Amino acid sequence: MSQSMTDWLIDPADSADRNVEKLLVIVAALMRNSEERADEHSAAFEDFRRAALLEERVRQRTRDLEATLERLNEANSTAERARRDLSQAIEAIEEGFALFDADDRLVLCNSRFCRDFTDVRPLLMPGLSFDAYVRAVSRSHRIALPEGMTPETWAQERFRRHLVRQVFNVGLADDGWLQISEQRTCEGGTVILQTDVTQIIRAERHERGKLLDDQARMIHATLEHINQGVGIFDAHGNLIGWNRKLAQLLEIPAALLRPGTSFEGLAGRLIYQAGFNDDFNAAKLREWVRSPTHRLPLTFELHYASGIILDVHGQEMPGRGFVMSFTDATRERMAIHSMLRAKSTLEARVAARTEELAEALDNAERANSARVRFVAAASHDLLQPLSAAKLFVASARDDAETATQRSTLEKAHNALLSVEGILGALLDLSRLESGGTEFEIVPVPMSMMLARLTDEFAPLAANKGLRLTVMPCSLAVRSDPIYLRRILQNLIGNAIRYTMSGGVTVGARRRGDSLRIEVHDTGPGIAPEHQAAIFREFHRVHGSASAAQGMGLGLAIVERACALLGHRLELKSTPDRGTSLAVELPLARELPRPDSAAPRPSTDTPEVIQDRIALLVENDDDLRRAIAQLLERRGVDVLEAASGTDALALVEEIGIVPDFYLVDQQLGDGMTGVETAQALHAQFGGRPTRIITADRSPQTRKAAQDAALEIIFKPIDPEALEAFVRRVRPGT
Structure with a gap:
């Protein structure tokens, strides 16, 4: 501070307190000034520091932005490549392809989408609304609207299908067809595919046409071969199909039957030529044909003056058409009338017929009884020579000198056994079927x-x-x-x-x-x-x-x-x-008791048959000779007789009682085999006895059982006969 300022500040003339007060004011001013300057320097420093920090942040943000921009450029490049790939993929699709977003705005489409709609194609720009797209298609000159539809109604139907995601076909003006398919994307958008199905539909139409032609030919052939007149009419009552029988029955010239002939015209001719049955008339017929609702099946009759009666049936077809069939019922009605006229004599005829049937039943029963008797006779007559043949072959087989002869005779014996089995089966079956079996x-x-x-x-x-x-x-x-x-x-x-x-x-x-x-x-x-x-x-x-x-x-x-x-x-x-x-x-409650009267065969079976005498009673010479020959070749002496009377006389004459008896049941006139055996037993004492018979009837079995006699059935089995003879003891 200069001297002049000091002098001004400190006045010697002033008191010390006054000078101190001045100095205090000066000091306060200096302090305030100093503080103000310090604040200015601090604010400047803070501004500088902030500027430095801001510059660093700007640099960092710049670097981040540059990195982000670089990544964005890469992403844009990738997205562009993906978009190009997607566009190429969509373009490679053979169908028309379009993608609408969740707001039904067009995102993209390929060149095939709406290719047939040349007037709609220029409108297909991204952002086009689905509503504008549909209305443009509905007004296109390339679309073939279904019959009865306007562009507005077609558009409404198209919106409805858009909501329910239907697959449907759209017809084109040049007989082309597109199949439209919609699919929902995960973001709520819509993918539309347009597929050209013209060739498929035309092929189906061609095949359907061929099928319909084949069916038409089949129907025509069927109609021509049935014995009814048939007329087929469309929903407007016009004739569309018929057969020749229709013209014959209705007596209509063939020239009048042509496609488009109205039913009214035919009905007028029918009403003129014939009359209806009592509960039907022409008004009811016309009412049925003109009915606006579903027609129920119709039946009535046409009566001609010549006596011909036609039975007519009407039936509605799908599509409101109808078919009528005409059947000649003249003979049927005449038969009914004839039956009515014959009603008065029917009871008498039934009674006569009943009597005839009763007589026929009696004849049938007599024929059945005769059949049973014939079977019994056939059993004896057929099996008799077969038994003889078996026994002769068995004897010849035993005497054969060479192995070849024995083999041949063995085959012949087996063949006879087969014939025996077949014949026995036939006879059994005949008896079972005849009902004569007891x-x-x-x-x-x-x-x-x-x-x-x-x-x-x-x-x-x-x-x-x-x-x-x-x-x-x-x-x-x-x-x-x-x-x-x-x-x-x-x-x-x-x-x-x-x-x-x-x-x-x-x-x-x-x-x-x-x-x-x-x-x-x-x-x-x-x-x-x-x-x-x-x-x-x-x-x-x-x-x-x-x-x-x-x-x-x-x-x-x-x-x-x-x-x-x-x-x-x-x-x-x-x-x-x-x-x-x-x-x-x-199951039986108890076992049968053994028959004490029946001869009990001996368990002793000697190796050879000797010292035995047999009485053979058989009226058939060949069979008697065959049995005797078989027994004699086994060392048995055989006494032969042709009847029961001859047998009794022979034994009486020679005074020797045989060791066993073989007696045929059917011996012709005179005693039966059972009666002969009983007479022999009564006169000469009991001996082992076998009844020989082909009769397997219950009566023969019962007769033998009552007499305590066993049966050997024909054809005779040589082994069974030999087994019986072996069990007989000489002199018993």
Whole structure:
């Protein structure tokens, strides 16, 4: 501070307090000035610092913006490539493609979209609304609007389909067709595909046309071949189809029947020529044809003056058309009238016819009785020479000197056995069908029955290399023993016949009050569709034509016998796994008592037959000679007689009582075989006796049973006859 300022500030004349006050004012001013200057320097520094920070931030933002811009440029490049790829992919699609966004604004489309709508194509720019697109298409000269539709109604229908996302076809003016398909995108947009289906629809139309032409030809051919006149009319009542029979029945010239002929014109001609039945008239017919609602089926009659009556039926078709058929009912109506006229004499005719039927029934019963008698006679007459042939062949076989001769005779014997089996089956079947068979239902012990069947079929199974297993059974059943044995013989024989390997098993199972006898085999089995047929006559299970395989009668006999006896028959079979046949029989409460009067065969079976004398009573010379020859070759002396009277006289004359008797049942006039045996026993004492017969009727069986005699049925089995003779002891 300068001296002058100091002098001004400090005045010596002033008091010390005054100077101090001045100094304090100066100091306060200096302090205030100093503070103001410090604030100015601080604010400037802060501004500088802020400017520096802002510049750094600007640089950082600039770098970030440059990096972002670089990434954006890369993204734009990628998006551009993706857009180009998408555009190329969309363009490569064979269908027309368009994409609308969620606001129904066009985003993009390919060149095929609306290609056929040349007047709409220039409008397809991004941002075009779906509404504008549809209305432009509806007004296009290229679209073929369906009949009855205006552009406005077509557009409304198009909007409706847009909402429900339907697939539909749009017709074009040049008979072209587009199939429109819409799909929703995940963002709510719409993808539209337009597919040209012109060729497909034309091909379908062509095929449909061919089909319709074929159907039309078939319908025409059908109409021409039916015995009715048929007229087909469209919804306006104009004729569109008919057959020649229509012109014939309605007596209308063919020239008047042409497409477009009105029903009114035809109806007027009908009304002029014919009349209607009582409850119908022309007004009702016209009302039915002109009905604005659904027509119910119509029926009426036309009556011509010539007496011809036509039965007319009308039926509505889909599309409001209708068809009418005309049937000549003249003969039917005349027949009805004739029946009405003949009503007064009907009761008398019925009574006469009833009387005729009663007479015919009597004739049928007499014929059936004659058939039964013929079967019985045929049994004897046919089996008689067969028995003789078997016995002669058996004798010749025993005397054969060479193995070749024995083989030939053995084959002849087997052939006769086959004939015997076939003939026996035919006779059994004939008796069963004729109804002349009488059954004797008695308790039958199954142990004895199964034992005999085992002895009978074991050699046959062994010859084929099969295993025959017959399970023992101690129960008894109620049945006819003869036919039960026949049933089981057929079942076991069939099983062995058609089984090539493995075996046959026969067993019995108890089921309550019944016994089920089952025959199982390991044969080829029977297909389900053939199982019912095996019970028919002459049906062979596997089509064998060999006589050794039988004639296909065994199971037919089994089925009929089981049905008549009331035995349940059951078949189970699986192809390639075998067959099971079962017969279910009622159990007997007690076993039958043995017949003490019947001769008991000896268990002693000597190796040779010697010192035996037989009395053979047989009226057939050939059979008598054959039996005698067979016995004589086995060392038996045979006394021969042709009748019961001759037999009694012969034994009386020679004074020697034979060791056993063989007596034929049918000896012609005079005594029967049973009567002859009884007379021999009464006069000369009891001897082992067998009745020889081909008659298997219950009457013959009962007569032999009452006389305690056993039967050897014809054709005679040489082995069975020899077995009987071996059991006879000389002098007994």
